[in-house]
Amino acid sequence: MKQPGSAVPILIMLLALVVIWYVAAVLLNWSGVTDAMKLAGNANPTFGDILSGTMGQDKPLLPAPHQVAIELWNTVFSQSVTSKRSLIYHAWITLSATLLGFAFGTALGIGLAILIIHNRASDRSMMPWIIASQTVPILAIAPMIIVVLNAIGIAGLIPKALISTYLSFFPVVVGMVKGFRSPEMIQLDLMHTYNASKLKTFFKLRWPIAMPYLFASMKVGIAASLVGAIVGELPAGGGNGLGARLLAGSYYGQTIQIWSSLFVAAILAGALVVIVGIVERLVVARMGARPA
């Protein structure tokens, strides 16, 4: 149940963040504005001039919140969604790679977890590699994956999705191994007395009991997937997608563009996690969970 007044602390927090952001924007942009005014011949700008200057630079060190908001408005709502100037267009490019990579990653994670719980040799031989895979910096191998796949004629969505897969399968493997192993001894004994096959035991017991683990893993996995897709767009350079927007923004010092892309990415990640959470609630309700 939702507690009445639960929005108040959230709003206070949000307000505090905006205030901190404005203060930081003034402090960080201050010297840039004074220098610019001196160059323009205004040797003794007033306090008020500088203050208003920090709020409206073209390429501020840290854009003020309203600048990012205006940029977001212009690129989200004032553009046709098929335009390359539309952040919705770029977000969709990134989202499609994210979703494809997430689907691959979840399937791969579940598949590996099934192998690991049913075979001691695969547990011993694969788990160290799976863990090692996540210690490799994704920024280092992402360009290699893109370049190698491009060389054999695979470009566009798939290479980016594979980087998402690389990041998102890991939480699913770890979570599902734990989930598939979560039946109690008494439940396994029960299946044994029915002479249930491994297949039946899997579908009647291990799979349903692992559901909460699956959703917890998927929430981590889908956020990681979005990061993977964005990282996958960086080496492509000048292309489409939020990652490409971030890179282009940093080439040309377009900090407002960078920040607005970051916001879209963050909102997207939040929305994806919320969607997984909604699906979880529907599934858990169907599975007869006691209402909390």
Next chain:
Amino acid sequence: MTAVVSAKGLGLTFRTNDGDVIALSDVNLEIEPGEFVSFIGPSGCGKTTFLRVIADLEQPTAGTISVNGMTPEAARKNRSYGYVFQAPALFPWRTIEKNVALPLEIMGHPESERRARIARVMELVNLTGFERKFPWQLSGGMQQRASIARALAFDADLLLMDEPFGALDEIVRDHLNSELLKLFAATKKTIAFVTHSIPEAVYLSTKIVVMSPRPGRVTDIIQSTLPAERPLDIRETPEFLAIAHRVREGLRAGHSYEETA
């Protein structure tokens, strides 16, 4: 008729890091068709282990045992018995009727037959009307009744019950005991029942096996002289008390009241 369970010189030793633990030693026992056999003794006497050997959940290390004239493994693969555990072990994501349907689904009974069997066993355990409830919506006693229905659903002739009412309070337990006797009379099954309650053992059984620990062995086998029809107040008759006394003597003879650990 051949015995449902026949054990000769049965022994089971668990190998642990602390050395061997003898759970069962030289157990000789026959369970005839239609008997209600209780196993009673303090914890560590091997009564649950013996039940688990019948069910092929543990492997004996000495002697022989047959279930329905087969090895326990063959009997299990033949689905010869229903097992009721100490805890209901219902799957929380399944409704009561789906829980009862679980063994039927695994054994491949068709949908229409499943429905008929579920309706019949739900009535046997007095749970008609609770089919669509989830386990958490039922009391502990009702959950255990559901688990008995599940064990009955596939019509095995042998019912193995491991302290099924151990976690329930006295009042619920009395009620379920008399229900179980009615069920025993109605289904003509053979029941092996583990308990650590003397009144429960005497009230339910046609045969009482008294066991003692360290090592787990049989110290006495008592044929009950009580009639098949047993109202709850039979527990105050001299005949009942005499049997209970003999059980207590059997437990004492096994030194099971002393701390030997």
